[in-house]
Each structure stands twice: as structure tokens, then as C-alpha cells.
Amino acid sequence: MQAGDFMMATNILLSGNNFAKVKLLFKHMNMGIVADKTFFKIQNAYCVDTIKEFWEEKRSAVIQRLATKDSVVALADGRMDSPGHCAQYCSYTTMDNDSKDIIALVTIDKRETERKAVIMEKEAFIRTMDLLMTEINLKEICTDAHVQISALMNKGKYKDAGIFHSLDMWHGAKNLAKRITAVGQQSGMKLLLVWVKAVVNHFWWCCNKASTHEEFMERWLAILHHVADEHVWVMGKCEHDCPTKHPKEWIVRGSVACTDRH
Structure with a gap:
């Protein structure tokens, strides 16, 4: 050699x-x-x-070092070695929010999950949580909107662990844009496509401004009034100067595009 x-x-x-x-x-x-x-x-x-x-x-x-802290906020996400059901491995990485240090790295082989790729990320998350909960005072973990992980945190294994589960803003914004765009393809909904970018920007603004869930919802629901050219309403008002002209077409209150059933 x-x-x-x-x-x-x-x-x-x-x-x-x-x-x-x-x-x-x-x-x-x-x-x-x-x-x-x-x-x-x-x-x-x-x-x-x-x-x-x-x-x-x-x-x-x-x-x-983290074991001496009163509380730790962690950011976690998984990555497959290939897309879809053909994935063989899932690497799940967790980072400390303050220092940006990697604090856990778990790799799952599909053979460990009865060759079911769809539950590899869930299994990796469980191993990560079980490990970190014995080592540090984990108070919050932020992940993408993974249904299985949300179920574990809200009504499953970690429901009573006292750990707050938050969702990553980037994934939330991406999913929001995809959903609005999908609805906008339907008959009578085309006007929604004009507002996609503005709604997503408003979502980012709400996430950055709000310090509690209640404050977020209060700011977030304002978009339902704004897109209908209502900038002052019974319970609040838009946090901007009321425009006399607007480059986008307003969505008429009561129209199909303005209903909340979608």
C-alpha cells in the first residue's frame, strides 16, 4: 500500500x-x-x-458543558441517503440552539425498522430523545412537521416529559406555500396564487414577532382581513399604513377563495 x-x-x-x-x-x-x-x-x-x-x-x-445549563433548546432533523421508500439509511442530527454544536447523531438502517423506510426518522428521533433526556435538561426541541414525531410529542411517548415541541419555520413556510398553491389550482381559486408570497412573508413575520402561541395566532389571523382589504376590524387592525392603492387584487369577502374550508 x-x-x-x-x-x-x-x-x-x-x-x-x-x-x-x-x-x-x-x-x-x-x-x-x-x-x-x-x-x-x-x-x-x-x-x-x-x-x-x-x-x-x-x-x-x-x-x-450543556449538563450545567438549566435548560437546553435543541434543533433536530433527519436526512435520507436517497429519496422516497428506496432509502436504506436515515441520519438524524441534533444541534444545540445557542452554541450550534452538534449534540447527537443517530443513523438508522432500514433493516432495523423491518425494512420500512417511512418509520426510520421516527425511530431515530426516539433514540435521540431517549439519549438526550438522560444527559441534559432538554426543555424544547424543534423539528419539521413530521406527523409521527408530532404524535410522539403531543400524545405519545413524550407527552408528559415536559419538553416543548416547536416546528421549524422554514418547513412551515414551505408547506404553507405548497398548500396555498395547490388550492389556487382549483376552479375559482386562481386569485390565491397572487397572494402566496405575501402570505408566506406574513407567516415569517408572525414567527419572528410573536413570543407566545396566542400572540402568534392574533397576528396570523390578521391576514384573513388584510387580503380582503379590511385593515381595521372589531378585534384589531393591520400593523401597517392603510393603503389607498394596492398592486394585488383584493379577495372579496364571502367569495369562494376567501372561505376557510380549504
Whole structure:
């Protein structure tokens, strides 16, 4: 085994790239590369255990520091190695909101979930929560709007754990835009498409301004009045100067596009 092979194999692994893809790139560039067998031999003999030891050492230091805090807010999300039901692995990463340090990393193989890809993220979340709850004073965890995870937090295993479950704003805004756009494709709903960006911006504004759920809902529901050209109503008013002209067409109160059944 040559030193060049060792360096190339190590650098490919540490870069996070897929060996097969790098090998294909080198092939198109008419360049030599370390053999498959040699790459995996180096990976298994020298790299994997060393990387694990380094990760555990760094994580242990972070957890010891966070263990002294009265409360910790964590951000978590999963990533599949490929889209849809064909995914074989799910990596679930959790980060401390204040320091931005990674505090947990769980990888699930589909064979651990009876080859059901749709529950891999749920299983990874459970392992993450069970681990962190024994190590730090976890008070809030923020995830995307994953139905199975929401069920665990609101009415399942962690219902009485005293941990607040919040939803990621980016995912919320993305889902909101998709839903409004889908409804806007229906007959008589085309006017909604004009308002998609404004409604999503209002959602972001509400998330950033509101400090409680009640305050968020109060600000959020104002959009129902604003889009209908109602800027002052019984229970409140829009937090902007009332426009005399508006570039968008107002949605008529009582019209099909203005109902809340969608």
C-alpha cells in the first residue's frame, strides 16, 4: 500500500463524498485512483474507529458543558441517503440552539425498522430523545412537521416529559406555500396564487414577532382581513399604513377563495 493511496482514500472519506462518484469523476478525467478494495481496507483499518473516537471525545465535552445549563433548546432533523421508500439509511442530527454544536447523531438502517423506510426518522428521533433526556435538561426541541414525531410529542411517548415541541419555520413556510398553491389550482381559486408570497412573508413575520402561541395566532389571523382589504376590524387592525392603492387584487369577502374550508 502506497502513501498516495492512503492519503487519497482518507481525503475522500473525510470530505464526505461518495467513493463511487469520485471514482467515476476520475475515470472521466482519465486519472488514476485508489482501487475499491484498497479504499475500503484503509477505511475499515485506519479511519472509522479513529473518527468515532474523535466524535465521542468532542461530543462528551459539549454534553458536559450543556449538563450545567438549566435548560437546553435543541434543533433536530433527519436526512435520507436517497429519496422516497428506496432509502436504506436515515441520519438524524441534533444541534444545540445557542452554541450550534452538534449534540447527537443517530443513523438508522432500514433493516432495523423491518425494512420500512417511512418509520426510520421516527425511530431515530426516539433514540435521540431517549439519549438526550438522560444527559441534559432538554426543555424544547424543534423539528419539521413530521406527523409521527408530532404524535410522539403531543400524545405519545413524550407527552408528559415536559419538553416543548416547536416546528421549524422554514418547513412551515414551505408547506404553507405548497398548500396555498395547490388550492389556487382549483376552479375559482386562481386569485390565491397572487397572494402566496405575501402570505408566506406574513407567516415569517408572525414567527419572528410573536413570543407566545396566542400572540402568534392574533397576528396570523390578521391576514384573513388584510387580503380582503379590511385593515381595521372589531378585534384589531393591520400593523401597517392603510393603503389607498394596492398592486394585488383584493379577495372579496364571502367569495369562494376567501372561505376557510380549504
